[in-house]
Amino acid sequence: MRKFVTSFVVVLIVVVHSTSLALAHHGWSWTTGGNISLTGIIKSAQLGNPHGVLKIDADGDVWTAEVGQPWRNERAGLKPDDFAVGVEVRIVGEPSSDINDKVVKAERIYIGTKEYVLYPGRD
Amino acid sequence: MFYTPVATNGGSRILDEFFVMLETLTPIASLRFSRWSYAAINASHIFSIALVVGGTIPLSLRLFGLWSKVPLAALVGVLSLSAGIGLGLALISGAVLFATRATEYSANPAFQIKMVFVLLGASSAVFAHRRYGWVLELASDRALHRIAFVSCICWIGALASGRLVAFMSD
Numbered sequence: 241m242r243k244f245v246t247s248f249v250v251v252l253i254v255v256v257h258s259t260s261l262a263l264a265h266h267g268w269s270w271t272t273g274g275n276i277s278l279t280g281i282i283k284s285a286q287l288g289n290p291h292g293v294l295k296i297d298a299d300g301d302v303w304t305a306e307v308g309q310p311w312r313n314e315r316a317g318l319k320p321d322d323f324a325v326g327v328e329v330r331i332v333g334e335p336s337s338d339i340n341d342k343v344v345k346a347e348r349i350y351i352g353t354k355e356y357v358l359y360p361g362r363d
Numbered sequence: 364m365f366y367t368p369v370a371t372n373g374g375s376r377i378l379d380e381f382f383v384m385l386e387t388l389t390p391i392a393s394l395r396f397s398r399w400s401y402a403a404i405n406a407s408h409i410f411s412i413a414l415v416v417g418g419t420i421p422l423s424l425r426l427f428g429l430w431s432k433v434p435l436a437a438l439v440g441v442l443s444l445s446a447g448i449g450l451g452l453a454l455i456s457g458a459v460l461f462a463t464r465a466t467e468y469s470a471n472p473a474f475q476i477k478m479v480f481v482l483l484g485a486s487s488a489v490f491a492h493r494r495y496g497w498v499l500e501l502a503s504d505r506a507l508h509r510i511a512f513v514s515c516i517c518w519i520g521a522l523a524s525g526r527l528v529a530f531m532s533d
Contacts, residue, residue: 270530286448289463290405290529311398 245274261290271334271345278303278344279330285323287313294323296331305331306345308358316356327351372411380467395463408456412522414449418442419518421482426499426511436498443492473527480524484517 280298292307307313307323323329328348336343347363349356385391394401422442425433461468468474475505491510495502 286464286467289397289401308399310396 268334268345272337273334275332276335277330277332278305279328282323282325282327282329284318284325287320287323291333292323294329294331296329299362301342303342303344305329305333305347306343308346312358313340313356316349317354318356322351322356351358378469381466382469385462387464388462390413390415391459391462395461401463404456404459408453408460410451411449411451411453411456415446415453416518416522418446419514422446422509423515426507426514428504429482436500445496455467456486464492468528469529471528473524473531477521477524480517480521484514487513487517 278296278298280296280301280303283295283297283302285295286293287307287310289309290357291309292313294305294307296305307318308316313320328351331344331346332350333344333346334349335341335345347357347359349358386395394404419442422438424430425435425438464496487510491499491502491506495506495510499507
């Protein structure tokens with residue numbers, strides 16, 4: 241009985257702790273807190289819920305840019321066609337705290353001469 | 364169209380084609396771009412998980428010997444039932460969420476681990492009720508402890524690895 245409870249508690253701690261090894265995505269806890277600007281060519285776009293993901297070729301480096309959920313992109317004035325393959329795009333947003341991940345979460349997007357603001361409250 | 368399925372889970376082509384077929388179903392494709400229906404299904408998945416975990420954890424603790432004054436049969440009857448209903452709802456809402464990005468999720472290691480936990484947890488529960496009776500009246504203390512142990516590992520494991528799915532895509 242005691243053995244079971246002990247091992248249960250140990251497993252609980254291990255499992256719950258493992259979820260704090262968050263790798264990416266939700267919120268901003270995994271990013272640096274500062275912005276970068278990334279310019280490149282869209283290689284692929286996976287739009288839609290839970291949020292969109294672009295692959296961007298920046299001078300041979302392929303970056304993953306997380307863009308908004310459909311409603312956020314729409315609110316910013318972006319249409320799915322704007323993310324067509326081959327389009328040059330500039331992303332301003334926070335990169336993953338490990339720069340080698342080459343992941344950036346977009347706060348603002350520039351296509352052509354237009355600015356699209358996904359997170360109006362963020363600098 | 365603005366969703367090109369990503370290759371691949373390295374598994375069978377037939378399976379991949381099936382996943383692509385799921386993603387392109389009209390209601391699934393529109394769900395992928397909807398705001399409130401997606402949020403609603405997301406929320407109902409969480410609600411279902413709450414039923415599963417909220418049933419199995421207290422029940423397991425009772426099987427471990429906690430609250431020994433509470434009659435076991437009554438507790439099993441209530442909590443197994445609500446957890447079972449929760450599991451059914453979670454499977455339905457989960458299947459819909461999975462379909463919106465089937466190719467991607469099927470290749471996600473956290474999702475794969477989650478499926479193992481769900482499969483083990485569900486089959487352990489079915490097995491326990493079939494072998495020891497609906498309210499586990501035929502089980503020895505040892506068997507009850509074993510059932511509780513597997514249940515805790517599987518459902519907490521499923522919850523934790525499920526949460527990790529969102530943090531794991533490439």
